[in-house]
Amino acid sequence: MPGQRPDPTNMSRQEDAPTSHDALLAALHAAEETIAVQGRALAHSRKVFARASEAAKIGVWECDLATQAITWTDGVYDIFDIPRGEPVDRARALAAYDPASARELEAVRSAAIDARTGFSLDARIRTERGNVRWMRVTASIECEDGRAVRIFGMKQDITEEKTLAERTRFLAECDPLTGLANRALFHARLADALTSGTEGLALLLVDLDGFKAVNDTYGHHAGDLCLVAVAERLRDACGADALVARIGGDEFAILVADVDVEALAARIVEDAERPIPHGASALKLGASVGIARAADAMGREAELFTDADLALYAAKRTGRGCYRVYDPAMRRVENARIAVIGAVSDALAAGRLDLHYQPLVSLPSGAVLGSEALLRLATPEGDLLPARSLAAAFEDADLSRRIGRFVLERVLDQAARWARGGLRHGRISINLAEEEARAADFAPTLLAGLERAGLAPGAIAVEVPEDVFARADPDLVAALACLRANGVRIAIDDFGAAFASLAQLRFCPVDIVKVDAAFVGALDPGSSERIVVEALVHAASGLGVELVAKNVESRELGSRLSAIGFSAAQGHAWHPALPASDLARLLPTDTADIVRVA
Known part of the structure; x- marks a missing residue:
């Protein structure tokens, strides 16, 4: 109305209206900003999630x-x-x-x-x-x-x-070189099989023959090549159902059930003999196999392994390159072997080992040319045991080396005493066991011993069994070549009884070949024995190798051996092995060509 005063309340509402509108706009703007921030955060989270997921x-x-x-x-x-x-x-x-x-x-x-x-x-x-x-x-x-x-x-x-888990499992359970199971996995699986009573369960232990020679001659790369090749052949021979493991350097174990284990072992031996390509040449190995059946071991793991080990040892002792199945008699043989090793070790410590000397005589005269030192053991009861009954002692590496040192020291000491006494003892042969021959210090020790004793190198001859020679161990060949180059004479013992051939004589550092009279035979004209012996005589003559017959029981055979080319012999036809004091009575005097001139 005209003249009416304005309503202050209404004026306040009108004045507040823009303020409320602004507040609403501000709230909306703030909400939008919050949403935008949250959107950016969500987008960032999605981005982080996407990247993390990727x-x-x-x-x-x-x-x-x-x-x-x-x-x-x-x-x-x-x-x-x-x-x-x-x-x-x-x-x-x-x-x-x-x-x-x-x-x-x-x-x-x-x-x-x-x-x-x-x-x-x-x-x-x-x-x-x-x-x-x-x-x-x-x-x-x-x-x-x-x-x-x-x-x-x-x-x-x-x-x-x-992949990482499989690699970890592989390293824990498998041999990294061959991919076969390792010892730990093999024992675990074997224990499981024995516990579950798997029917027809059998264990085969395989040991490679000639592996060390390959390693030493061609290097570890060639050795690894052989192990991989053998592993592959074992897989092929044994099939998917067998567990094949590498449990040592060149030793493998195989667990099978309900198979013809002898046929399998025969195939393993045959497969191992196949040459392994190596560059332009080929590597040659062999394998010995020991077989044991879980039923024979009464389901006991340790006994099963022992049985297989004994069978493997029997295969290697037989001549290698073959298989043997465990027989209870093998355990008796092993117990006897352990007893011999213990007895010889005790005798060595107690001073009850001694040497006898079997004279080497000239053919046909019978004059003493030298002797062979042979080990004897005096029992506590006073009996004297010959070397052949102590053979098992030489299969123990440590004891074999200890005996070898004893023999060498005793022979050198005895030869020096004979020489000082004016006796012409000729050459004295000592028998070299395989483990002793492999010792890196053997040749230097022998040469140093000769020097200390004041003896010429020709005073000693080293006899090596033919089967050891035939394996052509590089360490052995090198040691013998060193000795021969320094004047020590080298002999192959029992030639013809094992693996060596006439052709091998050309490549061996050999001066003397000793042949057992049993190998020579009756020497009847036209007999196969005579043909072989005459071929040996011809080869030895061409190579300048001396031929010696051993275990000759009659002088009549000695005369016939002389007639076809043997220059010396040993045997009861002339003399048995004698104590040093008895041999001294047979030795001539004048040591001028034996004692080294200082």
């Missing part, structure tokens, strides 16, 4: 149970090597699974849907690009009104994890 090789998936339509994130596409975003159905996805993994997936998926629970599964797939991968699948079930409607979860590429 780094962890993880993808998210889901499957509508009604339509079986599946949805993948990029990570799943990458695992399957399928272009991102390309339509994929469940059949295409399942086609990538290894058959065993596909069966397992279907089983756990169905069980999870029925139980409304989740599952986790490691599956092997081959992608459409041919890549083999391991994938971990996790899943949860989404339900509506108690009904399963959707299954979803994650898939992760765990190939590197599986």
Whole structure:
């Protein structure tokens, strides 16, 4: 109304209206900013998740149970090597699974849907690009009104994890060179088989013959080549059902059940003899096999291994390149061997070992040319045991070397005393055991001993068994060549009894060949024995090698041996092995060509 005063309340509302509007706008702006910040944070989180998923090789998936339509994130596409975003159905996805993994997936998926629970599964797939991968699948079930409607979860590429785990397992259970089981795994599997009472269980131990010679001659690379080749041949021979292990440097173990073990062992021996290509040449090995059956060992692991070891030892003692099946008699032989080793060791410590000397005589005159030192053991009861009853002692490496040192010291001391007494003792032969011959210090020790004793190198001859010579151990050949170059004479003992051939004489550092009279035979004209002996005489003559007959029991045989070319002999036809004091009475005087002139 005209003249009416304005309502202050209304004026206040009018004045406040812009203020309320501004506040609303500010609130809206603040909300928008909050949403934007949250959006950026969400985008960042998604980016971080995407990058983390990519780094962890993880993808998210889901499957509508009604339509079986599946949805993948990029990570799943990458695992399957399928272009991102390309339509994929469940059949295409399942086609990538290894058959065993596909069966397992279907089983756990169905069980999870029925139980409304989740599952986790490691599956092997081959992608459409041919890549083999391991994938971990996790899943949860989404339900509506108690009904399963959707299954979803994650898939992760765990190939590197599986590879590392497999590598770790391999290193723990397998031999890294050959890929065979190692000793630890073999013993574990053997224990399991024995516990479960597997029928027809048998253990084979395989030891390579000639492996050390290959290693020493051609180097460890060649040795490794042989081990890999032998391992492959063992796999082929034994088949997938056998457990083959490398349990030592050149020793293998095989666990089989219900097979013809002797036929298998025969094949292993045959396969081992096949040359192994090595550059332009070939490497040659052999194998010895010991067989033991679990039933004979009463199911006890330690006893089974002992039985197989005894059989293997019997195979190697027989001549190598063969197999032997455990027999209880082998244990008796082993017990006797251990007893001999103990008795000889005790006798050596107690000073009850001695040497007798069997004279070496000239043919046909019978004049004493020298002698062979032969070991004797005096028992506590006063009996005297010959060297042949002590043979087992030389199979123990440590004891063999100790005996060798004793013999060498005693012979050198005795020869020096004879020489000082004016007796012409000729050459004294000492027998060299295989373990002693392999000792790196053998040749230097012998030469130094001759020097200390004041004896010429020709005062000693070293006799090596033919079977040891035939293996051509590089260390042995080098040691003998060193001795021979310094004047020590080298002899092959028992030629013809083992593996050596006439052709080998050309390549061995040999001065003397000793032949057992039993090998020579009756020497009847036209007999095979005479033909072989005459060939030996001819070869020895051409090579300048002296021929000596041993164990000659009659002088009549000695005369015939002389007639065909043998220059010396040993045997009861002239003299048995004698104590040093008795031999001294047979020795001529004048040592001028024996004692070294200082």
